[in-house]
Amino acid sequence: MNRILLILFSISCTHCFSQEKDGITWWSPINDSKHVIEGQAWPNGVAEYYSRLPERVANTLSKGVYNLGRQSAGLMIRFNTNSAKITVRYTVSRKGGFGMNHMPATGVSGVDLYTFDEHGKEIWCAAERKFSDTIIYDYKNLGATKTFREYRLYLPLYNQITHLEVGVESKSDFDFLPVREKKPIVVYGTSITQGACASRPGMAWTAQLGRALDLPLINLGFSGSGRLELPMIDLIAEIDAKVYILDCMPNLTQVTWENLGIENEGAFKERVLKAVNRLRSKKGSIPILLVEHAGYSDEYVSGSQKDRFQKVNKLQYQVYVQLKRQGVENLHYMKKEEIGLKMDDTVDGVHPTDLGMWHYAQAYVSKLQSLLK
Amino acid sequence: MNRILLILFSISCTHCFSQEKDGITWWSPINDSKHVIEGQAWPNGVAEYYSRLPERVANTLSKGVYNLGRQSAGLMIRFNTNSAKITVRYTVSRKGGFGMNHMPATGVSGVDLYTFDEHGKEIWCAAERKFSDTIIYDYKNLGATKTFREYRLYLPLYNQITHLEVGVESKSDFDFLPVREKKPIVVYGTSITQGACASRPGMAWTAQLGRALDLPLINLGFSGSGRLELPMIDLIAEIDAKVYILDCMPNLTQVTWENLGIENEGAFKERVLKAVNRLRSKKGSIPILLVEHAGYSDEYVSGSQKDRFQKVNKLQYQVYVQLKRQGVENLHYMKKEEIGLKMDDTVDGVHPTDLGMWHYAQAYVSKLQSLLK
Numbered sequence: 001m002n003r004i005l006l007i008l009f010s011i012s013c014t015h016c017f018s019q020e021k022d023g024i025t026w027w028s029p030i031n032d033s034k035h036v037i038e039g040q041a042w043p044n045g046v047a048e049y050y051s052r053l054p055e056r057v058a059n060t061l062s063k064g065v066y067n068l069g070r071q072s073a074g075l076m077i078r079f080n081t082n083s084a085k086i087t088v089r090y091t092v093s094r095k096g097g098f099g100m101n102h103m104p105a106t107g108v109s110g111v112d113l114y115t116f117d118e119h120g121k122e123i124w125c126a127a128e129r130k131f132s133d134t135i136i137y138d139y140k141n142l143g144a145t146k147t148f149r150e151y152r153l154y155l156p157l158y159n160q161i162t163h164l165e166v167g168v169e170s171k172s173d174f175d176f177l178p179v180r181e182k183k184p185i186v187v188y189g190t191s192i193t194q195g196a197c198a199s200r201p202g203m204a205w206t207a208q209l210g211r212a213l214d215l216p217l218i219n220l221g222f223s224g225s226g227r228l229e230l231p232m233i234d235l236i237a238e239i240d241a242k243v244y245i246l247d248c249m250p251n252l253t254q255v256t257w258e259n260l261g262i263e264n265e266g267a268f269k270e271r272v273l274k275a276v277n278r279l280r281s282k283k284g285s286i287p288i289l290l291v292e293h294a295g296y297s298d299e300y301v302s303g304s305q306k307d308r309f310q311k312v313n314k315l316q317y318q319v320y321v322q323l324k325r326q327g328v329e330n331l332h333y334m335k336k337e338e339i340g341l342k343m344d345d346t347v348d349g350v351h352p353t354d355l356g357m358w359h360y361a362q363a364y365v366s367k368l369q370s371l372l373k
Numbered sequence: 374m375n376r377i378l379l380i381l382f383s384i385s386c387t388h389c390f391s392q393e394k395d396g397i398t399w400w401s402p403i404n405d406s407k408h409v410i411e412g413q414a415w416p417n418g419v420a421e422y423y424s425r426l427p428e429r430v431a432n433t434l435s436k437g438v439y440n441l442g443r444q445s446a447g448l449m450i451r452f453n454t455n456s457a458k459i460t461v462r463y464t465v466s467r468k469g470g471f472g473m474n475h476m477p478a479t480g481v482s483g484v485d486l487y488t489f490d491e492h493g494k495e496i497w498c499a500a501e502r503k504f505s506d507t508i509i510y511d512y513k514n515l516g517a518t519k520t521f522r523e524y525r526l527y528l529p530l531y532n533q534i535t536h537l538e539v540g541v542e543s544k545s546d547f548d549f550l551p552v553r554e555k556k557p558i559v560v561y562g563t564s565i566t567q568g569a570c571a572s573r574p575g576m577a578w579t580a581q582l583g584r585a586l587d588l589p590l591i592n593l594g595f596s597g598s599g600r601l602e603l604p605m606i607d608l609i610a611e612i613d614a615k616v617y618i619l620d621c622m623p624n625l626t627q628v629t630w631e632n633l634g635i636e637n638e639g640a641f642k643e644r645v646l647k648a649v650n651r652l653r654s655k656k657g658s659i660p661i662l663l664v665e666h667a668g669y670s671d672e673y674v675s676g677s678q679k680d681r682f683q684k685v686n687k688l689q690y691q692v693y694v695q696l697k698r699q700g701v702e703n704l705h706y707m708k709k710e711e712i713g714l715k716m717d718d719t720v721d722g723v724h725p726t727d728l729g730m731w732h733y734a735q736a737y738v739s740k741l742q743s744l745l746k
């Protein structure tokens with residue numbers, strides 16, 4: 001669906017920009033003439049309104065990655081309203097499984113709302129929620145306010161939104177806010193980057209980081225598929241970023257090598273090297289941050305698990321050192337120890353819970369604050 | 374089912390104490406002559422083997438509380454084995470909904486395994502898991518060990534186990550360990566005590582506390598029903614405890630008062646007073662810890678939510694002060710500020726994620742360490 005056509009449609013049909021019923025006025029981002037979906041790098045090129053990847057790469061990237069790109073991880077909608085009640089109603093493509101067995105529906109298919117106090121301090125909002133054909137999040141306790149207040153609505157981490165509306169009291173004012181013009185943080189990564197297994201979208205480490213630094217963030221995390229693929233690097237290089245984060249080691253341990261045609265350690269290092277060089281050659285001096293595998297939380301009992309992440313971390317670090325020696329500037333590195341993931345930080349040994357996501361976010365905030373200053 | 378009959382049955386039928394097939398020997402706690410279910414205060418009085426409450430109170434307590442008592446929250450099985458692989462297979466009563474929309478199946482219906490290194494440091498174990506008619510947790514990466522190693526298996530927080538077996542390599546040794554004889558920590562509380570919304574049973578704050586202090590713990594948390602009821606207080610008083618924790622304020626905010634026949638603030642205070650006095654009169658000087666409502670995580674945006682928890686905390690604290698003035702000894706109090714629950718610590722404004730559970734546990738560990746020294 002082409003955004004230009006959508007805008008023309010919305011101009012020719014202003015009565016459907018919002019709809020009032022039972023004292024609630026419903027607002028739909030799809031009918032807004034502005035680009036209001038933050039975290040979306042190719043708004044004019046998506047096949048579906050809430051996709052993360054442009055339609056033109058449907059055949060360039062693997063089908064798996066492209067389909068994961070339909071899931072709304074990292075997408076966020078900002079709006080101003082003075083309504084004391086907000087209802088979000090939406091439909092998703094996968095209705096059969098709103099959750100996963102290690103991640104609740106609130107994280108997989110739920111939305112998450114934050115606002116800000118008069119000092120800019122973030123405030124989380126609680127909802128009553130209902131998961132059915134139409135998912136409903138009802139925010140009833142927002143307090144009466146006579147002034148506008150900015151809200152940020154984070155979209156589902158592991159499902160695809162097909163339709164979404166925001167309802168507010170008809171007597172109140174409402175405005176979707178345009179995507180911020182600041183350069184975004186761009187993250188290319190794995191399921192952990194996509195958001196598994198946060199309890200709600202706002203607790204994905206990327207969302208926490210975006211709020212902490214008050215910067216837009218493009219989440220290019222793809223479950224099982226963060227593999228430093230050059231077509232994805234080329235795509236990323238199209239974005240004028242504040243910083244590029246490459247956090248792919250959890251999907252590049254040796255068990256994946258055969259399928260990816262990585263024959264040996266040398267070939268693995270070559271893959272990392274090519275990814276960094278390609279990005280650097282296309283995007284001048286924009287900072288690139290390479291991130292290590294944070295470890296498995298059963299590493300204390302399983303020697304084999306420990307070997308798996310230690311190996312790729314060692315090899316990636318060697319590439320980093322080599323590139324630094326070659327004079328590549330503005331290349332940065334975050335070690336496992338800096339991430340500081342603890343034994344009890346994951347639900348399954350791999351995917352962080354909110355506790356692990358919080359540790360991840362702390363590490364990234366600290367790293368980026370020093371890197372971007 | 375009576376434990377004596379079970380023991381007689383297992384003595385007359387030693388061949389079913391364990392069963393070997395395909396190189397795995399299956400061990401069933403129900404066939405062990407020892408009491409091996411830790412966290413169970415009335416092992417000889419339960420109607421179902423994995424219940425928390427004795428059958429005789431089925432009509433004394435509300436049906437809701439008694440049914441929640443069938444759920445295995447806080448139950449834990451200890452065993453020694455030198456097997457490098459462990460499989461846990463079990464069935465639960467509610468197969469239709471292994472999870473809840475804000476709590477994954479791994480927490481609601483899953484098990485959770487910890488072991489210890491040679492210095493007694495706890496080590497978490499990762500499993501492959503399958504939720505179906507029989508739930509299977511497969512622990513494959515435990516490392517080869519020639520010595521015995523102690524394991525602790527935490528049972529589901531929000532489901533009822535109907536049958537459970539532990540499978541180990543047939544060549545290995547295996548022994549269920551008897552319930553530890555140390556006096557337990559006894560907690561009477563709400564859904565938060567029962568374990569909502571931990572990602573896995575070992576992350577419930579009670580489980581974290583039990584490990585940190587290396588003490589048995591009796592979890593008498595009942596979702597929506599931690600209401601300082603005298604029949605429950607009488608029951609608790611039967612347990613020779615190390616300390617009694619009364620953490621019921623989240624289920625006693627004013628919205629519950631009408632249903633409970635609490636007419637006003639005075640009646641509310643009377644309820645707290647009676648509970649403490651009853652427990653104190655029956656159990657001499659065993660420490661009692663009263664705990665405040667930790668707050669709602671949308672308190673920053675919702676004035677009404679803030680009022681709800683502030684009111685009961687204020688009233689409970691007045692009772693505490695009154696009792697202290699009257700000379701009641703070994704009565705302790707933990708304030709909201711000591712719990713220190715943060716805005717992003719819950720999934721829904723009420724129930725802690727692993728992040729919130731970790732904050733809860735930290736507070737309790739610190740409080741009990743000072744209280745019990």
